[in-house]
Amino acid sequence: MKITAVTIKGLEEVLAQELRDLGAQDVEIMHRAVGFHGDQEMLYKANFWLRTAIRVLVPIHEFTVKDEEDLYDKVFALPWDDYMNINQTFSIDAVVSSRQFTHSKFIALKTKDALVDKWRKLEGRRPDVNTMTPDVKIHVRIYNSEVTISLDSSSDSLHRRGYRTHSVPAPINEVLAAGMILLSGWDKKTTFLDPMCGSGTIAMEALTLAAGRPPQDKDRRFGFKQWRDFDSDLWDKVTDVEVDYSDLPQIIARDRGLRPLKATEMNIGHLGWLDYITVEKSDFFKSQQSDESYHIVMNPPYDERLKERDISQFYQYIGDTLKSAYAGSTAWIIAGHEEALKKIGLRPSRRISLMNGPIPSKFCKFEMYAGSRKTNKKEKRKGDDSAFDKPW
Numbered sequence: 001m002k003i004t005a006v007t008i009k010g011l012e013e014v015l016a017q018e019l020r021d022l023g024a025q026d027v028e029i030m031h032r033a034v035g036f037h038g039d040q041e042m043l044y045k046a047n048f049w050l051r052t053a054i055r056v057l058v059p060i061h062e063f064t065v066k067d068e069e070d071l072y073d074k075v076f077a078l079p080w081d082d083y084m085n086i087n088q089t090f091s092i093d094a095v096v097s098s099r100q101f102t103h104s105k106f107i108a109l110k111t112k113d114a115l116v117d118k119w120r121k122l123e124g125r126r127p128d129v130n131t132m133t134p135d136v137k138i139h140v141r142i143y144n145s146e147v148t149i150s151l152d153s154s155s156d157s158l159h160r161r162g163y164r165t166h167s168v169p170a171p172i173n174e175v176l177a178a179g180m181i182l183l184s185g186w187d188k189k190t191t192f193l194d195p196m197c198g199s200g201t202i203a204m205e206a207l208t209l210a211a212g213r214p215p216q217d218k219d220r221r222f223g224f225k226q227w228r229d230f231d232s233d234l235w236d237k238v239t240d241v242e243v244d245y246s247d248l249p250q251i252i253a254r255d256r257g258l259r260p261l262k263a264t265e266m267n268i269g270h271l272g273w274l275d276y277i278t279v280e281k282s283d284f285f286k287s288q289q290s291d292e293s294y295h296i297v298m299n300p301p302y303d304e305r306l307k308e309r310d311i312s313q314f315y316q317y318i319g320d321t322l323k324s325a326y327a328g329s330t331a332w333i334i335a336g337h338e339e340a341l342k343k344i345g346l347r348p349s350r351r352i353s354l355m356n357g358p359i360p361s362k363f364c365k366f367e368m369y370a371g372s373r374k375t376n377k378k379e380k381r382k383g384d385d386s387a388f389d390k391p392w
């Protein structure tokens with residue numbers, strides 16, 4: 001069957017690789033999505049294993065429409081009793097990218113009307129809508145005049161891993177965190193460090209990746225569990241996984257704030273991961289020089305969401321700290337503030353565009369070569385700019 005995994009803009013390539021690794025066929029990169037072919041087992045595996053998918057859709061009908069009435073007629077004509085029964089609740093999501101159709105809510109409403117009227121005709125009564133926990137979640141996508149109706153096999157967004165019970169003001173999306181780690185090419189051996197960990201999302205994604213732990217729990221809600229063809233034996237088979245937490249690399253989560261650290265500890269603790277992630281209170285700007293080479297992935301504050309007194313200076317300090325205390329390490333930084341990012345004063349060797357929620361962001365790689373360590377911050381501040389790599 002044809003399947004579409006939806007993702008965040010910028011993560012299409014890593015998602016495609018995840019799918020190839022799972023054994024998906026005909027993997028095709030699309031805009032914010034990856035299409036592939038697979039059987040029911042592949043559908044279950046995709047939901048259970050994909051770290052960079054937000055949802056997994058199964059397209060059931062594709063057609064073109066002239067206008068809203070045409071959409072109503074074509075949705076009405078679909079064999080809805082093949083996909084649900086009258087006693088099941090449903091919800092409809094729509095995404096629209098079209099000059100003619102501009103209101104996704106109206107498209108969702110029109111689709112709902114057609115589906116409900118069809119059931120009235122079939123049974124004399126209608127199924128109920130449940131927007132929070134529907135039995136069957138239907139996804140409508142309109143691109144120009146092309147309509148794709150899909151069943152959402154995930155139902156709840158796959159970024160909900162179930163581990164983040166405590167949060168901070170600007171947590172990163174779990175799917176984005178996993179995508180950043182995969183994009184960063186971490187070898188799963190080098191010590192992993194998130195020096196501004198907030199609620200610990202990046203460190204927890206690093207742990208599950210290194211341990212080969214699936215990102216989802218077997219018992220969570222998935223749309224396909226409500227489908228008529230749900231095969232619980234197959235699901236048991238797909239989810240029968242032993243996770244080996246021995247021989248893990250060191251994973252360190254640091255923050256200068258007590259509240260974020262508490263949130264991280266609670267999140268890690270409730271899953272029994274306190275032995276696998278080192279949580280430390282530490283101000284990054286007071287980092288001591290160390291001979292250790294770290295693989296750093298960090299999500300510093302953005303001034304849109306977290307007010308730093310002077311965001312440019314803040315990023316300048318990040319650069320200074322990387323240069324003075326982390327020679328021999330590699331740092332990947334996501335930031336939505338392009339001007340501030342330039343203040344890091346190191347030339348990024350890679351620069352990847354990603355969306356962090358609504359914020360267009362850059363995910364940049366900085367390599368601090370051993371030997372480029374500058375020990376005297378004051379001296380640098382005095383203006384020996386020639387000692388800095390030029391920003392791009």
Ligand SMILES: C[S@@+](CC[C@H](N)C(=O)[O-])C[C@H]1O[C@@H](n2cnc3c(N)ncnc32)[C@H](O)[C@@H]1O
Pocket residue numbers: 168170171172173195196197198199200201202254255256257260282283284285299300301302306
């Ligand atoms: C955008 S939040 C990180 C969110 C995190 N990725 C998550 O998923 O929860 C930025 C974090 O940086 C921390 N921070 C800011 N300045 C810091 C510094 N100098 N040293 C360590 N942590 C710092 C803040 O306390 C905040 O928790």
